[in-house]
Every structure is written in structure tokens, then in C-alpha cells.
Amino acid sequence: MAILSKEEAKQILEKVISLSKADAIEANLSGNTGGNIRYARNTVSTAGAESNTSLVVQSNFGKKVGTATINEFDEDSLKKVVSRSEELAKLSPENPEFMEPLGPQTYLESKSFYESTENISPEYRAEVAAKSINPAKAKDVTAAGFLQDSAGFSAMMNSKGLFAYNKNSNVDFTVTMRSNDGTGSGWVSRDFNDVDRFDAEEASMVALKKATMSQNPKAIEPGKYTVILEPAAAIGLLQNMIGSMNARSADEGRSFLSKKGGGNKVGEKLFDERVTIYSDPTHELVPSATWNGDGQPLKKTMWVENGVVKNMFYSRYWAQEKGVEPLPGPSNGIMVGGDKSLDELIKSTDKGILVTRLWYIRTVDPQTLLYTGLTRDGTFYIENGEIKYPVKNFRFNESPVIMLNNLEELGKQQRINGNLVPSMKIRDFTFTSLSDAV
Amino acid sequence: MKRRDFIQMSGLGLGAMALSSIPIFGKSVDPSRFLESPLDVAAKKALADAALNAAKKAGASYADFRLGRYLNQYVITREDKVQNIVNTESYGIGIRVIANGTWGFASTNEVNQDSIAKTAQKAVAIAKANSRFQTEPVELAPVESYGEVSWKTPIEKNAFEVPVADKVDLLLSANSKAMENGANYINNLLFLVNEQKYFASTEGSYIDQDIHRIWPTFTVTAIDPKTGKFKSRNALSAPMGMGYEYMTPKDSEKIVSPAGFNLYRNNYDLVEDALIGAEQAKQMLSAPSIMPGKYDLVLEPNHLGLTIHESVGHPLELDRVLGYEANYAGTSFATLDKWKSGDFKYGSPIVNLVADKTQPNSLGNVGWDDEGVKTKKWHLVKDGVLVNYQAIRDQVDIIDQNESHGCCYADSWNSVQFQRMPNVSLEPGKDKYSASDMVKDVEKGIYIAGRGSYSIDQQRYNFQFGGTTFFEIENGEIKGPVNDVAYQSNTQEFWNSCVKICDKDDYRLFGSFFDGKGQPSQISSVSHGSSTTRFNGVNVINTERKI
Numbered sequence: 001m002a003i004l005s006k007e008e009a010k011q012i013l014e015k016v017i018s019l020s021k022a023d024a025i026e027a028n029l030s031g032n033t034g035g036n037i038r039y040a041r042n043t044v045s046t047a048g049a050e051s052n053t054s055l056v057v058q059s060n061f062g063k064k065v066g067t068a069t070i071n072e073f074d075e076d077s078l079k080k081v082v083s084r085s086e087e088l089a090k091l092s093p094e095n096p097e098f099m100e101p102l103g104p105q106t107y108l109e110s111k112s113f114y115e116s117t118e119n120i121s122p123e124y125r126a127e128v129a130a131k132s133i134n135p136a137k138a139k140d141v142t143a144a145g146f147l148q149d150s151a152g153f154s155a156m157m158n159s160k161g162l163f164a165y166n167k168n169s170n171v172d173f174t175v176t177m178r179s180n181d182g183t184g185s186g187w188v189s190r191d192f193n194d195v196d197r198f199d200a201e202e203a204s205m206v207a208l209k210k211a212t213m214s215q216n217p218k219a220i221e222p223g224k225y226t227v228i229l230e231p232a233a234a235i236g237l238l239q240n241m242i243g244s245m246n247a248r249s250a251d252e253g254r255s256f257l258s259k260k261g262g263g264n265k266v267g268e269k270l271f272d273e274r275v276t277i278y279s280d281p282t283h284e285l286v287p288s289a290t291w292n293g294d295g296q297p298l299k300k301t302m303w304v305e306n307g308v309v310k311n312m313f314y315s316r317y318w319a320q321e322k323g324v325e326p327l328p329g330p331s332n333g334i335m336v337g338g339d340k341s342l343d344e345l346i347k348s349t350d351k352g353i354l355v356t357r358l359w360y361i362r363t364v365d366p367q368t369l370l371y372t373g374l375t376r377d378g379t380f381y382i383e384n385g386e387i388k389y390p391v392k393n394f395r396f397n398e399s400p401v402i403m404l405n406n407l408e409e410l411g412k413q414q415r416i417n418g419n420l421v422p423s424m425k426i427r428d429f430t431f432t433s434l435s436d437a438v
Numbered sequence: 439m440k441r442r443d444f445i446q447m448s449g450l451g452l453g454a455m456a457l458s459s460i461p462i463f464g465k466s467v468d469p470s471r472f473l474e475s476p477l478d479v480a481a482k483k484a485l486a487d488a489a490l491n492a493a494k495k496a497g498a499s500y501a502d503f504r505l506g507r508y509l510n511q512y513v514i515t516r517e518d519k520v521q522n523i524v525n526t527e528s529y530g531i532g533i534r535v536i537a538n539g540t541w542g543f544a545s546t547n548e549v550n551q552d553s554i555a556k557t558a559q560k561a562v563a564i565a566k567a568n569s570r571f572q573t574e575p576v577e578l579a580p581v582e583s584y585g586e587v588s589w590k591t592p593i594e595k596n597a598f599e600v601p602v603a604d605k606v607d608l609l610l611s612a613n614s615k616a617m618e619n620g621a622n623y624i625n626n627l628l629f630l631v632n633e634q635k636y637f638a639s640t641e642g643s644y645i646d647q648d649i650h651r652i653w654p655t656f657t658v659t660a661i662d663p664k665t666g667k668f669k670s671r672n673a674l675s676a677p678m679g680m681g682y683e684y685m686t687p688k689d690s691e692k693i694v695s696p697a698g699f700n701l702y703r704n705n706y707d708l709v710e711d712a713l714i715g716a717e718q719a720k721q722m723l724s725a726p727s728i729m730p731g732k733y734d735l736v737l738e739p740n741h742l743g744l745t746i747h748e749s750v751g752h753p754l755e756l757d758r759v760l761g762y763e764a765n766y767a768g769t770s771f772a773t774l775d776k777w778k779s780g781d782f783k784y785g786s787p788i789v790n791l792v793a794d795k796t797q798p799n800s801l802g803n804v805g806w807d808d809e810g811v812k813t814k815k816w817h818l819v820k821d822g823v824l825v826n827y828q829a830i831r832d833q834v835d836i837i838d839q840n841e842s843h844g845c846c847y848a849d850s851w852n853s854v855q856f857q858r859m860p861n862v863s864l865e866p867g868k869d870k871y872s873a874s875d876m877v878k879d880v881e882k883g884i885y886i887a888g889r890g891s892y893s894i895d896q897q898r899y900n901f902q903f904g905g906t907t908f909f910e911i912e913n914g915e916i917k918g919p920v921n922d923v924a925y926q927s928n929t930q931e932f933w934n935s936c937v938k939i940c941d942k943d944d945y946r947l948f949g950s951f952f953d954g955k956g957q958p959s960q961i962s963s964v965s966h967g968s969s970t971t972r973f974n975g976v977n978v979i980n981t982e983r984k985i
Binding site for chain 2: 036038039040041042043044045046047048049050067068071084087088091092093095096097122126129130133142144145146148174175176178187252253254256258259260261262270359360361362363364365366367368369370372373374376393395397399401402432433434435436437438
């Protein structure tokens with residue numbers, strides 16, 4: 001019973017709500033089916049299939065809250081999970097930040113589920129592996145990759161009359177190709193809601209080409225360079241920055257968006273005016289659910305517009321404290337890009353470094369959002385509009401706030417990890433040391 | 439850990455601080471359930487036999503069965519409030535088989551004979567399906583048949599038996615000490631883990647284990663509203679393979695740092711550390727920024743543990759060396775040819791790095807690993823030279839050995855077990871030498887305590903580490919706190935710059951509950967012991983920026 005229809009989910013949830021003796025009850029029901037295959041050394045290493053459905057019930061008496069979970073749905077099990085959540089609530093200390101469940105809400109429609117993805121078979125997964133392994137073998141390269149797919153639903157209902165339902169599917173693919181002489185490495189990442197948009201052969205060839213192009217890299221001095229970040233390289237820093245746009249941390253004085261003397265930086269221009277970042281759960285290329293875990297509607301929301309911080313996310317509790325409307329965090333990130341292809345960005349570059357991806361990104365200073373990490377799987381020197389040769393990987397120390405002020409040019413967007421991100425040319429990106437890693 | 443199983447703590451209303459990325463997984467349960475035992479050993483054995491027989495009947499040449507009950511408790515507070523108390527349980531079985539020379543794995547949370555037999559058949563079917571693409575048939579190193587045996591973490595006080603109210607009181611009294619001493623905020627958490635695991639295999643072992651771990655940790659933050667600056671200091675506790683006795687302070691387990699504040703060995707003083715943490719966070723607001731350059735680093739064990747983890751633990755995992763992790767965590771610079779040469783100088787001659795799954799109070803301490811191999815201790819680096827890796831039953835033949843090292847682990851009943859890092863520790867120096875002695879002959883240096891920012895490349899050459907607190911050393915004396923420190927080095931260069939190691943009296947454990955590896959990603963708990971150690975001439979950068 002992994003993927004329930006809206007009506008089936010509603011029926012179970014109505015029964016759960018009817019069993020409540022608490023001041024309020026809220027129930028989340030979700031299920032998914034999926035599988036994965038992992039390969040390395042040009043052979044399949046592990047594979048698995050999974051299916052799971054679960055029901056989470058939260059009951060509250062005043063500000064005393066209890067949560068219980070179950071994955072059986074007969075009447076006795078439903079009674080058990082409701083009464084357990086009530087017992088736990090009675091045992092709990094008061095949570096001063098608890099917010100009553102929301103009343104009925106209106107949600108947008110978003111097509112985030114595709115049967116094509118639900119129907120992925122073990123044979124399909126094995127074929128994907130073969131589409132990486134076979135061309136790799138032919139080029140004296142070794143492939144290691146991972147494909148994971150999942151299709152499922154989530155639904156929620158509470159005793160205040162709220163009901164929400166969504167179906168979602170996803171397929172995520174990554175492959176690393178390493179030349180057998182150990183001097184070159186390439187990588188690619190693809191993710192879609194609809195597996196019919198995924199071309200394993202095309203993706204594998206991107207990684208394979210980078211593996212051979214990056215062989216025998218030259219060492220060049222670390223320092224400040226103009227870089228072209230592919231979307232997979234830009235996403236890590238952007239995601240970390242958007243994830244830090246929490247109003248409470250800023251208001252408490254412990255965020256890059258805290259204002260000297262108190263308050264936050266909403267309304268201030270912090271970035272180059274071409275920087276616009278928003279979220280939109282109904283976007284055709286990166287669709288997601290249109291509600292979050294506590295039932296708040298998700299809509300198109302501007303986070304940074306023309307370089308100005310437009311919004312920060314407010315939990316329901318913090319919004320109440322501050323007397324503002326709550327604003328849930330984003331379910332995706334969309335950064336407005338330009339028209340140029342990656343090749344065109346390279347052509348317009350006198351001297352620079354092309355970066356495939358950044359890896360092992362960690363916060364160094366939360367005050368300035370300084371991060372460190374390394375380039376990986378394809379780093380190239382550009383001169384006079386052409387890729388001249390592969391270079392050794394660098395460690396960087398950079399803040400996305402500084403990076404988005406040093407913007408030279410934006411390229412076309414590409415989907416990466418459920419987000420839409422352009423490739424971007426950045427001046428004065430700070431590389432602080434060299435790495436021998438391939 | 440499976441993505442579907444966890445809730446990020448930030449979703450529970452925590453501030454977006456360092457602790458927000460800690461995952462919670464399992465079903466919510468009443469804490470009284472922690473003390474119930476669902477099955478006795480005889481019932482577990484009957485289920486195991488059903489699984490192994492079904493697997494053999496379906497065509498498996500080898501099978502193992504794991505029944506797991508994983509209990510967690512999280513007590514989450516900030517300032518004067520309890521934010522959440524979460525109790526979780528996860529229960530089910532996993533069956534791993536070899537058929538046609540290929541691994542297969544399947545799991546279920548329906549723990550009965552019928553479902554177990556079906557799961558065994560599924561595991562065999564997956565193995566057979568994948569064997570079409572298998573070019574490297576599995577070879578298992580021999581293992582002893584242990585019969586029916588058991589092991590339990592030698593705890594004095596089961597933390598799950600301590601009333602939640604007592605835990606809340608302790609955390610809130612630490613919070614109030616921090617707030618009285620200059621903190622603006624404190625997020626303070628206590629995590630408890632109990633893994634009840636039963637393992638059986640067609641090799642004839644039936645192993646019942648009861649494993650306990652505990653981790654108290656906080657982040658205290660001080661703010662200067664005039665400058666808009668904020669500074670945080672993390673707890674100097676370590677996650678331990680212990681019971682609640684870790685939370686009872688003992689003077690004999692306190693070590694005075696060269697900078698004058700207390701550090702902790704096998705007993706922790708949460709209230710004292712919160713107080714010191716608040717004072718230090720406040721001091722950092724006005725501390726000077728470091729001048730970049732070469733410094734002699736004096737690294738305290740609660741800091742050095744993470745450096746050992748990243749620069750020794752990971753590169754010496756044999757599956758990484760062989761390329762099985764190439765698409766995720768990466769490979770390793772410590773290739774087989776370097777090991778075979780017999781003279782690869784990983785570190786200076788005083789560097790001895792040992793792997794040990796039997797070390798008392800450590801997170802990796804168990805009787806048997808998750809494929810029924812008795813645990814042990816072995817050298818990875820001896821007198822500075824690379825001598826061995828970490829390997830399990832299906833790998834040791836590659837390094838010409840015929841005995842698994844006993845470091846196979848799965849983070850749940852529904853995860854397949856694979857090679858995981860054992861405790862990896864730096865052996866203490868042989869001469870009598872304290873941390874204060876070490877500072878005395880440093881002309882220009884930095885003393886670093888506690889964990890901070892960490893990042894290392896995918897072959898484990900180039901790394902950068904921060905810390906929790908930094909003190910500048912000038913002409914043999916601690917000058918005072920300093921900010922914006924990160925050191926960058928290369929693994930081999932760094933370990934060869936190791937010039938002095940304090941003796942065993944200074945030795946203590948660092949640990950992590952959340953070492954990640956594999957696809958789908960799994961977590962693992964691991965400790966790293968060391969004494970305060972000095973590394974000469976390490977490159978230090980200044981991390982201050984203006985935005």
C-alpha cells in the first residue's frame with residue numbers, strides 16, 4: 001500500500017482524527033517505493049529495493065505535545081498510535097514555543113509526480129549502470145556511480161479542518177569516471193521528477209569526457225582568479241546561503257543577516273543587482289509539494305531580488321513573537337540566469353578557471369558566511385576564450401555574499417539537486433592552497 | 439541513514455546553529471518502552487535459524503541475519519526552556535547473502551518466521567539478479583564459529599533508566615550558569631543511544647550484543663550588539679561508549695589545560711564547562727585576529743581527534759583505497775603500492791597510529807563486528823611507517839591477509855553492513871611530558887582546543903581545520919585568546935611535522951556519532967584517542983572577512 005490516492009489517504013486520516021481525545025491532533029501520512037543501484041570498479045557492487053508507509057500522529061493538551069509513529073493501518077493500530085501520542089503529550093513538559101495546528105488552507109497545484117519514475121524496474125537500473133560502465137571500459141576509464149529512485153505520496157490532516165495531499169517522484173543519478181592512470185577524474189549529476197527526461201548515456205559521456213580532459217593536470221599558483229562555476233559548483237554555496245536566511249537567528253544577532261545594533265537586514269542590498277533568487281513549488285522544471293510539514297502553503301517567494309534581501313523565513317512561533325506573517329522556508333531555489341551557454345561564457349573569458357564542482361564545503365565563519373572546500377572532478381585553465389589545460393584542484397575560502405558581489409556574468413540555468421541554477425562567471429574568487437587529489 | 443527516516447532538528451524549532459544538522463531517526467515511543475525487552479535469546483535464535491535455512495534453501499552459499507532494536511533519546515533545551523524530548527525506537531531484521539558469488543541484501547520490519555523467510559528469498563533473488571553483472575566474485579576470509587555468545591558495553595548506569603526530569607534539570611542548570619556568566623544564548627542537548635543487536639550466520643555464530651553510547655553537547659553564543667559580532671564556543675565533552683556515569687564529574691578525570699581551564703577525560707562536568715564556555719565566548723568578542731603565517735601548533739585531544747579522523751581514519755579504509763567509494767567520499771592517497779613498499783613515511787618516527795575496536799569507553803567498542811568477527815587492535819602506522827589498512831572479510835585477501843580486522847558495521851537493521859572506521863588513535867608518547875611542558879619550549883605557536891570547521895579533499899591530501907578555542911603562544915607562554923584561526927596542510931607533511939606527544943596521563947578520547955559513508959549514506963560512531971601533540975611550522979591562515 002505504498003502510494004495511496006488522495007481519497008484513500010483522506011479516509012485513513014479521518015479515522016485517526018476521529019479517535020482523538022486531546023485538545024488538538026494532527027496526523028501526517030506518507031509512503032514511498034523505490035530502489036537503488038550502486039556500482040564501482042566497473043562492476044555492480046550493491047542494489048536494493050524499498051517500500052515504506054508511515055503515519056505520524058501529534059497530539060497536544062495545551063502546550064504539552066506528544067508524537068508517535070506507526071506503519072500499520074488497521075483500526076487497532078490506529079487506536080494504538082493515537083493513544084500513545086496522547087500518553088506522551090501528558091508526560092511531556094510544556095513547550096512554550098508550541099503553536100496550535102493551522103485551520104483549513106488553500107494550496108496551489110504542482111505536478112511533481114510521474115508514473116514513469118514510479119515504474120522504474122531493477123532491469124532499468126542495471127541498464128543505467130551498463131550505460132556508464134561500457135563506455136568507460138572502452139576508454140580505459142573506471143566508472144563508479146549511484147542511481148536512486150523514489151515515488152510516493154504525503155498527506156496531512158488535523159482536528160482544525162486542514163487537509164493536504166501531494167504525490168512526488170524523483171530520480172537522482174551521479175557518476176564519477178576516473179582514468180585508469182589515476183590522473184584524471186570527471187563527474188556528473190542529474191536529477192528529475194520524470195525519469196523520461198533522464199538520458200544515462202548523455203550524462204555518462206559528460207563525466208567520461210571530463211575524466212579524459214582532466215588527465216595530467218598542471219599546478220598553478222593559488223590566489224584570486226576569475227572562475228566560471230558550473231551550476232553543480234555554484235549550488236553548494238548558494239544552498240548554504242539560502243538555508244541561513246532564518247529570521248530568528250538574524251534577529252537574535254547570530255547570522256550574516258543580523259544588523260549592528262539589533263534587527264535584520266531585510267530590505268538591504270547585499271549583492272550585485274543581477275542577483276535574483278526565488279522559490280516556486282509549481283515551477284515546471286523543479287516542481288515540489290505546495291505545502292510544508294506543518295501544513296503552511298508554499299508559494300512563489302522572492303528571497304533576493306535585484307541584489308536586495310526581500311524575505312527571510314519566519315517560523316510560526318517567531319512570526320507571532322515579532323508580529324509578522326509566518327513565511328516557511330523554500331522547497332527549491334531558482335536563481336535567474338542569462339542566455340549564454342557555458343561555451344559562450346568560456347569564449348568571453350581572457351584568463352580564468354572552469355570549475356565542475358565544489359566538494360566538502362564547511363562553514364568557517366557564520367558571521368560572514370565564509371566557507372571552505374575544494375574543486376573536484378574537472379578543473380581547467382581558460383585563456384583567450386579557450387580551455388587550455390587541466391589544472392590541479394584548489395582549496396577555496398570564500399563567502400557566497402562576496403562571490404555574488406563579484407559577479408561578472410550569468411549563463412543559462414540547469415536543474416541541480418531539485419534547484420535551478422545558472423552557470424556564473426565570478427571575479428576574484430579566493431583559492432588558498434593546492435591539492436594533489438584527483 | 440535513509441533520508442526518509444530522519445527529521446532535522448532545525449525542523450523542531452532549534453536556532454540555525456551548529457547543532458541543527460544532527461539527524462533524529464526511528465519511531466517515537468514512550469520512554470518506558472526502552473526498558474522492555476521484546477524478545478528473549480531463544481526466540482531470536484529461532485528467527486535467525488529460520489532466516490539462514492530459508493536463505494540456504496533458496497541457493498545462498500553464505501547468509502547472515504541481524505535483528506536490531508535501536509533506541510535513541512534526545513533531550514533538547516535552550517536557555518531556560520525545554521524545546522523537545524524525543525524518544526525513538528527502530529526495530530527489524532536484515533538478511534545478507536552470497537549467491538553466485540554476489541552479495542544480496544533485504545530487510546523487513548515484520549519480525550515473524552514467515553516474513554523472515556520471504557525476506558531471505560528476496561535477498562537471494564537480488565544476489566542472483568546482480569550476479570549477471572558481477573566481474574569480481576566475493577571471497578570471504580575464514581572466521582571462527584563462536585556458538586552462542588553475548589557482549590555488553592561495560593556501563594555503570596544505564597542512561598535510559600535515569601528519569602527525564604533529572605536530565606532536564608542538569609541541562610537547565612548548565613544553561614543558567616552559562617547565562618549568568620556572559621552567554622546570550624545556549625543550545626544544550628543530550629543524546630543517548632542503545633543498539634540491541636543479534637547476529638547469526640551460516641558460519642555457526644549467534645551473537646547477542648547490547649551497546650550504549652552517550653553524548654552531551656552544547657553551543658554557547660555571546661553577542662556584542664555594538665559591533666554586531668557574535669562568537670560561539672562548543673562543549674569540550676566527547677561522545678562516549680559509556681552509561682550515565684559519564685555525566686558525574688570527578689576531579690581525578692579533569693585535566694588542566696596550559697591555558698588554565700579544565701578539560702575532561704572519562705567523566706564530564708557539564709555545568710562547569712558551560713560556565714567556562716560562556717566566559718570564553720565573551721572573551722573571544724574582544725580577542726585579536728591572528729596574523730597569518732607558520733606556527734607551531736599544540737593540539738589538544740578533543741581537537742586533534744577530528745584531524746586524526748579525516749587524515750588517518752578515512753584514507754586507510756581499504757574500500758576507499760580500492761575505489762568502492764569513488765563516487766561519494768572519494769578514494770585515497772594511501773595506495774596499495776605505498777603500503778607494499780614497506781617504507782612509506784606516513785608520519786615522523788614518534789607517530790604510532792592504532793585501530794582498536796576493544797578500547798574501553800570508546801564509541802567503536804564492541805565484542806564482535808556486524809559480520810560476526812571478534813574485535814581486536816592493530817597498527818595502521820608503526821614508528822611513522824604505513825603498515826596496514828582497515829579491512830573486513832571480503833577484502834583482506836587483497837592485502838594478503840587471511841583474517842578480517844573486525845570492523846564491519848551497519849547503522850540499522852535495514853542497512854547493509856560494510857567496512858567502517860574502527861577507533862583510530864595516536865598512541866601517547868613514552869616520556870613523561872604534560873601539555874604545560876609542551877608549551878614551554880614553543881616560541882611562536884597556537885594552542886587549539888575542541889572541534890571546529892573541517893574540510894579535506896577526496897583523496898585526503900589537503901586539509902583545513904578550525905577549532906573551538908585558540909590561544910596564542912609566545913616565548914613559551916600562553917599570551918591569550920586569538921580569533922580567526924584555520925590551519926592548512928597536507929596529510930603526509932603534517933604527520934611528519936609531529937615533534938612531540940604528551941604521555942598517557944594526558945590521553946583522552948574525541949568522538950563523533952555521525953561519521954558518514956556509503957550510498958545510500960550510513961552513519962557510524964567512532965572515537966579517536968590522543969594526548970596533546972605538537973606539530974611544527976604549520977601554515978595558518980586568517981579567516982576574517984568583511985561582507
